[in-house]
Amino acid sequence: MLSVDIEAKLGTFHLSATFESSAGVTALFGRSGAGKTSVVHMIAGLSRPMRGRIAVDDMVLYDSDRKIDLSPRQRRIGHVFQEARLFPHLTVRRNLTFSHWAGGRTASMPFDEVVELLGIGKLLDRRPAKLSGGERQRVAIGRALLSGPRILLMDEPLASLDQARKSEILPYLDRLRREAAIPIVYVSHSLEEVARLAETLVIISDGKVEAVGPVGEVMTRLDLGPATGRQQAGAVLDGRISSYDEEWDLTHIDVEGQMIEVPAVRAEIGEEVRLHLRARDIALALEVPGGLSIRNALPVTVLEITHERGPYAEVVCALGAQRLRARITRASLVALGLKPGQPVFALVKSVAVDRPLASLDVERDNDGFMSR
Structure with missing residues (x-):
């Protein structure tokens, strides 16, 4: 459990942050300059709040009332920055074990387990200059994990990578989320990353x-x-992955008993996956239409509607116990006569669904599609 309740003044900027989170990924999301990195620096002990309290489980890292302010070293924080910050003269292996031989820290995860988790076994004898951007970030994450941290702070770890390198590293971050038994604070201004990784x-x-x-x-x-x-x-x-259509290269995913088709995701039947659907990619209909290329028509119930001056209306719908959001025009809202409690169909183009993170035992062909 991470508990944060702090206030700070940074020049003319006033920061006030209170939240709690448990194991898994807690994402701090906001636009540039919102204060996300400042919060992370205070958790790490790199800057000090005016007042408040920060604790991880039973360990109090900072408490202004009790005059507690542990040093960054005492806090045992694993920190991953935008840039990998690897030692260029050391091999990947020596970078990974730096905290042990330089600082005497004992890793909570075995070396081989971290190497396997991040898929960096073939990189151990290389130096950072011989690595891609995504590989360097995976090594940086491994070094942080092997420092024996109480918590892992990841401050915009993909911000410096292009889209191809982001796609390369996201499955490893998802596996880290599922398998690392420590809290992870993930800072990002990309809702796509947050949607894929955060609890x-x-x-x-x-x-x-x-x-x-x-x-x-x-x-x-x-x-x-x-x-x-x-x-x-x-x-x-x-x-969950339900089935795979070999003829059309489509994967069927069971969401609340309804099937959603998405392109080219091969994973084990029954494997849990997460789909990210943008509001602008969802249409609503009073009945299932015919003669359309859209293959996903999900029965949902309107929960909430909001619209202001301008062309758009936002509609939140229930799909079983889960919720989705559609953006339509106000003209369509009036034409359909939508109101809370009304059953409708959410229409989702298969190609508009962000491809879910699947198993790591996949390779990409020349077109970027996943295949076993």
């Missing part, structure tokens, strides 16, 4: 925490538009 989402705007909660709930809240941004707004749905 808990903390929205920060202008130095204040605007919302905290499960990622699926927070992403569909209609009162957070200024903080999340209209273009990135959407929802996440958790499901």
Whole structure:
């Protein structure tokens, strides 16, 4: 459990952050300058709040009332930055074990387990100059894990990578989320990364925490538009691989008993996956239409509608126990006569669904598609 309740003044910028999270990934999301990195620096002990308290489980890292302020070394924080910051003169192996032979720290995870988890076994004898950007970041994550941390802080770890390198490293981050038994704080201004990785989402705007909660709930809240941004707004749905259509190269994913088709994801039947659906990619219909290329028509119930002056309306719908969000025009809202409690169909293009993170035992062919 990570508990944060702090206030700070950084020049003219006032920061106030209060949230709690448990094992898994807690994402700090917000626009540039919102205060995300400042919060991470205070957790790590790299800067000091004016007042408050920070604790990981029973270990108090900072408490202004009790005059507790542990040094960064005493806090045992694993920190991964935008840049890998590897030692260029050391091999990958020596970079990974640096905390042990330089600082005497004992890793909580075995060396071989970390190497296997991050898929860096073939890189151990190389130096950083011979690695791709994604490989360097995986080594940096491994070094942080092998430092025996109480918590792992990841400050925009993919920000310096291009889209191809991000796609390379995301499955490893997802596996880290599922298998590493320590809390992870993940800072990002990319809702795509947050949607794929986080269990808990903390929205920060202008130095204040605007919302905290499960990622699926927070992403569909209609009162957070200024903080999340209209273009990135959407929802996440958790499901399981149900079947694979070899003829058409489509994967069927069971979400709340409904099947969603997505392209080219090969994984074990029954494997859990997460789908990210953008609000702008979902249409609503009163009945299942015919003669369309859209193959996913999901029966949902309207929960909430909001619309202001302008062309758009935001509609939150329930799909079983999960929620999705659609952006339609106000003209369509009136034409359909939508209201809370009304059953409708959410229409989702298969090609509009962000490809879910699947197993790591896959390779990409020349077109970038996953294949075993």
